[in-house]
Amino acid sequence: MAEYQFVAQDGSGKKVEGRLEANNExxxxxxxxxxxxxxxxxxKVALGQxxxxxxxxxxxxGASSLPPDRLxxxxxxxxxxxxxxxxxxxxxxxxxxxESHPYMKMxxxxxxxxxxxxxxxxxxxxxxxxxxERVFVALVRAGESSxxxxxxLKRSGKYLENSYRLKRLIKSSMNYPIIVSVIAxxxxxxxxxxxxxxxxxxxxxxxxxxxxxxxxxxxxxxGLIDHFFTISIAVGAFVYLIRQYVKTEEGRVVLQNLAMKLxxxxxxxxxxxxxxxxxxxxxxxxxGVPIVDALEICKSAASHVAYEDAIGIMKREVELGATFSNxxxxxxxxxxxxxxxxxxxxxxxxxxxxxLERVADFYEEEVETSxxxxxxxxxxxxxxxxxxxxxxLLIAMYxxxxxxxxxxxx
Numbered sequence: 001m002a003e004y005q006f007v008a009q010d011g012s013g014k015k016v017e018g019r020l021e022a023n024n025e026x027x028x029x030x031x032x033x034x035x036x037x038x039x040x041x042x043x044k045v046a047l048g049q050x051x052x053x054x055x056x057x058x059x060x061x062g063a064s065s066l067p068p069d070r071l072x073x074x075x076x077x078x079x080x081x082x083x084x085x086x087x088x089x090x091x092x093x094x095x096x097x098x099e100s101h102p103y104m105k106m107x108x109x110x111x112x113x114x115x116x117x118x119x120x121x122x123x124x125x126x127x128x129x130x131x132x133e134r135v136f137v138a139l140v141r142a143g144e145s146s147x148x149x150x151x152x153l154k155r156s157g158k159y160l161e162n163s164y165r166l167k168r169l170i171k172s173s174m175n176y177p178i179i180v181s182v183i184a185x186x187x188x189x190x191x192x193x194x195x196x197x198x199x200x201x202x203x204x205x206x207x208x209x210x211x212x213x214x215x216x217x218x219x220x221x222x223g224l225i226d227h228f229f230t231i232s233i234a235v236g237a238f239v240y241l242i243r244q245y246v247k248t249e250e251g252r253v254v255l256q257n258l259a260m261k262l263x264x265x266x267x268x269x270x271x272x273x274x275x276x277x278x279x280x281x282x283x284x285x286x287x288g289v290p291i292v293d294a295l296e297i298c299k300s301a302a303s304h305v306a307y308e309d310a311i312g313i314m315k316r317e318v319e320l321g322a323t324f325s326n327x328x329x330x331x332x333x334x335x336x337x338x339x340x341x342x343x344x345x346x347x348x349x350x351x352x353x354x355x356l357e358r359v360a361d362f363y364e365e366e367v368e369t370s371x372x373x374x375x376x377x378x379x380x381x382x383x384x385x386x387x388x389x390x391x392x393l394l395i396a397m398y399x400x401x402x403x404x405x406x407x408x409x410x
Contacts, residue, residue: 004028004044008037010118018113037117066103066131068164072157074104079153088149089115107131120144134300135159135280142287152287159283163276166364170272173371177378184386191393193228196221199397211403213396256305264377268370273307274339275363282356292319310334323347339363 006028008016016037020028025042032039074095081091092115096108111124122141125132136156143152200218203210210218224231245251259265280301284294295315302308314327325344328335339359346355 004042006032006039006043007041008032008039008117010038011036016117018117019110020114020117032117066101066107068160070101070104071131072160072164075153075157075160079150079157082153083150088121121149134297135284138284138289138293138297139287142289146288155283155287159279162279162360162364166272166275166279166367169364169368169371170268173268173374176375177382180382180386184382184389187386188389188393189224191390192217192221192224196393196397197225203397203400211396211399214399217393217396253305260304260306264374268367268374269304270334270336271363271367271370273302273304274335275360275367276301276303277307277311278339278356278363279360282353282360285356286353291324306334324352 004025005019006017010016020032028042029039077095078091081094082088086094089112092108092111096105096112099105099108107128110127111121114124114127115121120141122137122144125140126137136159139152139156139159140149143149196217200221203214246255256269260269277298280298281294284297285291289297292315295311295318299308299311299315302311310331314324314331317327317330318324325340325347328343329340332340342355342359343352346352349355
């Protein structure tokens with residue numbers, strides 16, 4: 001998506017200038033005409049007029065990253081200012097003057113130009129899908145159309161906090177075993193390349209026959225030292241290819257289906273999937289979004305391919321006249337009985353949005369409990385695994401010493 005400068009005229013002949021992002025000039029012309037503006041001059045923003053830091057970040061593929069806490073602070077402060085009666089454009093101008101993060105500053109500048117050009121806030125946000133999820137954009141759109149933007153921003157902020165908290169919990173469950181595994185590989189590599197060769201020099205000087213395990217460890221050490229760079233390049237290439245494959249649609253499906261079948265990871269995926277779906281659905285329904293539209297948004301917001309497929313089926317069934325709870329019940333592999341029963345109660349009492357929020361609260365607590373239990377289980381397993389390998393290497397190298405000591409005593 002490129003950035004363009006434009007000069008246009010509105011219906012009264014007034015001159016309007018600004019900057020907007022679009023895939024091409026034709027798309028920009030259509031966007032301007034849809035807002036009642038007649039473009040008279042359009043040009044791409046020159047390289048020298050772009051922020052150098054942002055240009056480099058775009059080239060490296062890092063421009064679309066924004067810390068979640070910064071986004072949540074922006075939403076909270078914007079909600080407070082709108083509720084206090086500050087005009088939207090003026091609020092964006094104030095944020096732009098105070099903002100220090102380069103990507104957020106660029107987004108706010110784009111917001112200001114688009115808003116001055118007649119765009120709605122939700123249209124501005126939809127131009128940055130990597131920052132503002134479809135759920136968030138839908139809530140803001142509902143708020144702008146109903147005149148309750150401050151209420152929707154408050155609800156959006158709460159949704160972002162709950163969503164970020166759930167993601168952080170799941171991420172924390174993955175960080176510990178990865179860090180321990182990296183440390184274990186480093187320690188083992190250090191032993192094989194530095195410690196074992198020193199033992200070898202001492203043991204071979206005695207001239208005795210080395211035990212089988214000791215010979216194996218020494219050969220392993222030689223192989224690693226002799227082919228260290230080849231092995232490093234091969235491992236690096238393998239990791240790179242796996243990461244690239246996982247980024248593809250096929251790789252994502254394969255990885256997620258594999259994770260779903262794992263003993264501990266499978267139930268955790270279901271709990272987090274139910275929590276995310278019910279939280280998103282409850283927030284959208286409470287904001288007045290129609291149920292079919294809400295299901296479509298939930299499908300695009302789902303983090304697992306199994307839930308994408310299930311929500312797509314539910315949407316089609318609801319369109320054909322099925323109730324929401326019945327459609328959910330047919331996906332019993334992904335939605336536990338308790339979640340379905342609470343949805344039935346909410347549907348019958350007319351409080352489905354509140355009931356879905358309660359389901360989300362319950363399963364978020366379940367995710368937290370499961371992660372804490374998993375971390376308590378992983379910690380001793382990883383320590384035993386690492387200690388077993390290191391201890392095994394040391395025992396293999398000390399076997400000749402024990403053997404010599406036994407021969408001497410005999």
